Amino acid sequence: MSKTDHNSVYEIAIVGKAVWNLHSLSNEGTVGNVTEPRTLTLANKTKTDGVSGEMLKHMHVEALWSLEGNKSNFCSACRELRPERANASKEVTTKKASKDAMKTALQCELCDIHGFLVERPQLARDSLIQFGWAVALPGFGRDIHTHARHAVVPIEEQERKEKGNWGTDKCSIPRCESNPNERDLLKIKGKWYCEDHLPTAQMLYYRPTRSGNYGVVSLFQAWRIGLNDLTMRYEPQINRTERYKLALKAYQAMFLRPDGAMTATRLPHVENFQGTIIVSKANHPVPILSPLRDNYQEEMRAIRDAINKTEGEAGPIELLEFASMKEFAEKMQHLMEKTTPFSVSFGET
Numbered sequence: 001m002s003k004t005d006h007n008s009v010y011e012i013a014i015v016g017k018a019v020w021n022l023h024s025l026s027n028e029g030t031v032g033n034v035t036e037p038r039t040l041t042l043a044n045k046t047k048t049d050g051v052s053g054e055m056l057k058h059m060h061v062e063a064l065w066s067l068e069g070n071k072s073n074f075c076s077a078c079r080e081l082r083p084e085r086a087n088a089s090k091e092v093t094t095k096k097a098s099k100d101a102m103k104t105a106l107q108c109e110l111c112d113i114h115g116f117l118v119e120r121p122q123l124a125r126d127s128l129i130q131f132g133w134a135v136a137l138p139g140f141g142r143d144i145h146t147h148a149r150h151a152v153v154p155i156e157e158q159e160r161k162e163k164g165n166w167g168t169d170k171c172s173i174p175r176c177e178s179n180p181n182e183r184d185l186l187k188i189k190g191k192w193y194c195e196d197h198l199p200t201a202q203m204l205y206y207r208p209t210r211s212g213n214y215g216v217v218s219l220f221q222a223w224r225i226g227l228n229d230l231t232m233r234y235e236p237q238i239n240r241t242e243r244y245k246l247a248l249k250a251y252q253a254m255f256l257r258p259d260g261a262m263t264a265t266r267l268p269h270v271e272n273f274q275g276t277i278i279v280s281k282a283n284h285p286v287p288i289l290s291p292l293r294d295n296y297q298e299e300m301r302a303i304r305d306a307i308n309k310t311e312g313e314a315g316p317i318e319l320l321e322f323a324s325m326k327e328f329a330e331k332m333q334h335l336m337e338k339t340t341p342f343s344v345s346f347g348e349t
């Protein structure tokens with residue numbers, strides 16, 4: 001292990017419990033008019049509720065994108081928040097050699113931090129930011145709400161007569177005054193209707209609403225910012241500290257206001273977030289203990305003491321505990337202001 005520098009950060013893990021009420025942040029999918037919530041099975045066989053790591057990663061991506069004031073720090077695909085990232089960015093895919101393509105892709109903050117898979121030239125970068133499922137601790141709640149909406153009856157055997165071509169047919173609604181030269185005429189269940197009089201029906205939708213205390217785990221490999229995986233050299237001209245701060249700020253933003261599925265009508269009632277930020281200040285992988293375990297914070301302290309044993313305070317592992325959203329925001333702010341990303345030394349070229 002190289003010497004611990006108390007301002008430089010190798011890896012950060014965030015483990016904690018987030019209380020999210022009445023949300024529908026991620027779902028299994030919609031079958032007909034029923035939206036299924038996520039169900040997970042734990043090692044002890046209990047079934048529980050969860051929010052997928054994909055959704056959490058997506059929240060981080062969106063927060064990072066929003067927080068960057070200068071969108072020209074993104075590639076052409078990321079500027080438009082396209083999920084393919086480098087694979088949809090011409091400046092990368094038009095390169096012949098993988099080495100050049102990687103170099104170009106790393107110029108984009110989002111591609112560097114969140115990774116990508118490029119088909120041609122073949123190129124892959126693992127995400128520096130990783131999320132596990134957010135898992136509901138025992139005692140979560142789930143309700144299915146019925147939601148009625150008036151919708152146009154589905155047009156089955158679609159037969160349409162365009163405006164001006166109604167011929168001898170007319171709208172089935174008595175005294176219809178729609179102008180046959182301005183409206184199409186459609187056949188529904190054997191009867192003709194003009195566009196103004198399409199029959200509607202009440203449709204029922206089933207929407208889940210969930211509440212729970214969710215265990216969250218995430219890892220940020222700060223040492224890999226700007227590191228070209230092909231050459232094992234940091235790309236010059238990249239402001240690694242700026243990118244590091246942006247990634248931390250995105251974490252801060254996403255837990256202060258989670259964004260996900262169905263927020264238009266199920267914006268979560270965020271109640272609390274408490275946990276531990278685990279910081280590794282030397283090239284030592286950060287230990288992660290799940291908040292599913294009752295005494296995880298106490299255990300984390302014991303793990304820190306075991307790892308730091310010989311060096312004590314100067315040891316690589318530091319814990320920043322937070323009991324509320326306010327404290328989480330403060331601890332993240334502290335990291336943004338006082339720390340920089342660790343650089344691994346690869347020697348002379």
Ligand SMILES: [Zn+2]
Pocket residue numbers: 074075076077078079085086089108109110111112
């Ligand atoms: Zn990009």
Ligand SMILES: [Zn+2]
Pocket residue numbers: 171172173176177178193194195196197
């Ligand atoms: Zn009509």
